[in-house]
Amino acid sequence: METKYVFVTGGVASSLGKGIIAASLAKLLQARGFRVTIQKFDPYINIDPGTLNPYEHGECYVTEDGAETDLDLGHYERFLGIHTSKANNVTTGKIYNTVITKEREGAYLGRTVQIVPHITDEIKRRMLLLGQTGEYDIVITEVGGTVGDMESQPFVESIRQLQWELPEDSICTIHLTLVPYLAAAGELKTKPTQHSVQMLQQSGVHPDIIVCRSEKELNADLRMKMARFCNVKAGNVIESIDAKSIYQVPLNMKEEGLDKKVLSSLGINWSPEPDLSALKAFLDRLSHPETSIDIALVGKYVELQDAYKSILESFVHAGAANKCKVNVHYIHSEHLDAANVEEKLGKMRGILVAPGFGERGLEGKVEAIKYARTHAVPFFGICLGMQMAVVEFARNVLNLKGAASTEVNPDTPYPVISMMEDQKKTTLKGGTMRLGAYDCKLEEGSLAYRIYDKETIRERHRHRYEFNEEYLSKMEAAGLKASGRNPQTGLVEVIELPEHPFFIATQFHPEYKSTPESPAPLFVSFVEAALKCQK
Numbered sequence: 048m049e050t051k052y053v054f055v056t057g058g059v060a061s062s063l064g065k066g067i068i069a070a071s072l073a074k075l076l077q078a079r080g081f082r083v084t085i086q087k088f089d090p091y092i093n094i095d096p097g098t099l100n101p102y103e104h105g106e107c108y109v110t111e112d113g114a115e116t117d118l119d120l121g122h123y124e125r126f127l128g129i130h131t132s133k134a135n136n137v138t139t140g141k142i143y144n145t146v147i148t149k150e151r152e153g154a155y156l157g158r159t160v161q162i163v164p165h166i167t168d169e170i171k172r173r174m175l176l177l178g179q180t181g182e183y184d185i186v187i188t189e190v191g192g193t194v195g196d197m198e199s200q201p202f203v204e205s206i207r208q209l210q211w212e213l214p215e216d217s218i219c220t221i222h223l224t225l226v227p228y229l230a231a232a233g234e235l236k237t238k239p240t241q242h243s244v245q246m247l248q249q250s251g252v253h254p255d256i257i258v259c260r261s262e263k264e265l266n267a268d269l270r271m272k273m274a275r276f277c278n279v280k281a282g283n284v285i286e287s288i289d290a291k292s293i294y295q296v297p298l299n300m301k302e303e304g305l306d307k308k309v310l311s312s313l314g315i316n317w318s319p320e321p322d323l324s325a326l327k328a329f330l331d332r333l334s335h336p337e338t339s340i341d342i343a344l345v346g347k348y349v350e351l352q353d354a355y356k357s358i359l360e361s362f363v364h365a366g367a368a369n370k371c372k373v374n375v376h377y378i379h380s381e382h383l384d385a386a387n388v389e390e391k392l393g394k395m396r397g398i399l400v401a402p403g404f405g406e407r408g409l410e411g412k413v414e415a416i417k418y419a420r421t422h423a424v425p426f427f428g429i430c431l432g433m434q435m436a437v438v439e440f441a442r443n444v445l446n447l448k449g450a451a452s453t454e455v456n457p458d459t460p461y462p463v464i465s466m467m468e469d470q471k472k473t474t475l476k477g478g479t480m481r482l483g484a485y486d487c488k489l490e491e492g493s494l495a496y497r498i499y500d501k502e503t504i505r506e507r508h509r510h511r512y513e514f515n516e517e518y519l520s521k522m523e524a525a526g527l528k529a530s531g532r533n534p535q536t537g538l539v540e541v542i543e544l545p546e547h548p549f550f551i552a553t554q555f556h557p558e559y560k561s562t563p564e565s566p567a568p569l570f571v572s573f574v575e576a577a578l579k580c581q582k
């Protein structure tokens with residue numbers, strides 16, 4: 048079948064969950080047997096979100112092939128169980144970079160380079176790129192931002208052009224809006240949706256389907272009203288009511304017939320009913336926990352939920368696998384010290400120390416790790432969390448006063464974490480870390496080996512600093528074990544304390560590969576250990 052394209056735009060407000068709607072639609076189409084992928088086009092000028100603070104757009108998600116991407120790609124992978132790639136996240140920065148490089152090479156000699164057609168041509172080329180691989184029946188493109196933003200205009204204009212350039216029945220556009228409930232009036236309000244669709248139509252894009260986020264049900268009259276004012280078929284106004292879990296949204300969308308409506312607007316009138324049994328089984332476990340557990344997430348971006356998105360989702364998956372509700376308590380590492388650590392962590396049955404960069408909140412992380420180590424509380428450290436576990440062990444077990452990572456203290460007398468050799472030559476900041484998936488060989492008999500139940504695993508990375516091998520023999524003599532290494536370089540990727548009930552830390556990020564149907568083994572075992580500790 049000829050590849051079909053679905054575009055998802057948003058209006059009225061940001062944070063309506065376009066990514067979840069796109070991923071839910073993709074899930075339904077995939078469950079019907081279509082080969083589907085999703086890509087995200089972000090209007091900002093950064094080449095990728097790798098250089099952004101998580102406070103800006105939330106977590107930076109890392110793909111198997113080492114792209115630093117928008118966190119929505121995490122949702123795509125979790126919903127679909129597929130790997131996305133560099134090609135699945137495009138930014139205005141990437142588009143301009145390509146066009147300007149071509150201009151310097153002389154590709155447009157003699158001509159003025161303009162937004163239309165040069166920028167829009169490059170946007171369209173990338174919008175169609177994944178479809179041209181022949182690997183997908185349907186490519187869904189989510190356009191970041193809200194319609195009407197100055198920055199989104201070239202993307203909307205590109206969709207307009209594609210509406211005419213692509214063969215008939217091969218493009219469908221969905222517009223996601225908010226239908227707010229005004230408590231004082233006791234009413235749902237459709238006007239913002241009408242305005243948003245009008246704005247889209249002024250740009251020449253005519254949505255086939257409108258999905259309305261709302262807290263309350265949309266009755267038939269309201270749907271009819273929106274259909275009439277927005278020029279869409281009455282049946283194509285879809286309600287997306289707030290759901291208890293994001294993983295419920297595909298089922299809600301199926302209930303509303305979103306997948307059928309998209310297929311019909313793409314000229315596909317028959318396909319098998321979607322098989323959602325695995326998702327339903329997961330939701331059943333999720334909504335019937337037999338117990339609950341308190342776990343501390345120690346980090347410095349705790350004010351923003353999205354900053355640790357993949358970790359939070361991994362706990363949802365691991366909780367369901369253990370039939371347990373995981374209550375994640377954010378502990379601000381900047382406000383954690385020896386005097387208050389007992390008060391803040393005393394009730395926790397597991398402590399996770401999060402990834403991160405820079406000096407802020409670092410000493411609080413070390414304090415949390417010391418507490419976990421000395422109080423036999425299950426501990427799991429990720430990336431910076433592992434690096435700080437090494438620092439803590441060096442300082443408090445080996446008595447190496449002032450041991451540190453050279454990231455924050457280049458003059459430390461004991462650089463137990465130091466910059467990777469190939470990083471020393473790099474001066475550029477964007478996309479230059481050790482990124483993406485690498486093999487890791489686990490030592491037989493270790494905790495890591497028991498958790499994964501295999502010798503070679505493949506997990507994703509995002510870091511510049513590493514365990515300094517010079518200190519390994521001393522540390523091993525004192526009871527720390529390096530249980531996972533990169534088979535090519537020998538880089539230490541996993542450390543653990545065999546004498547402790549559960550103390551493990553990884554240089555890689557297992558959270559990026561956790562899905563509801565295939566939860567990350569380290570999270571599942573960490574929650575299991577925390578449950579045992581509770582008993």
Ligand code: GLN
Nearest residue numbers: 402403430431510511512
């Ligand atoms: N800042 C550390 C490094 O660059 C850890 C990075 C992380 O936690 N992702 O190595």
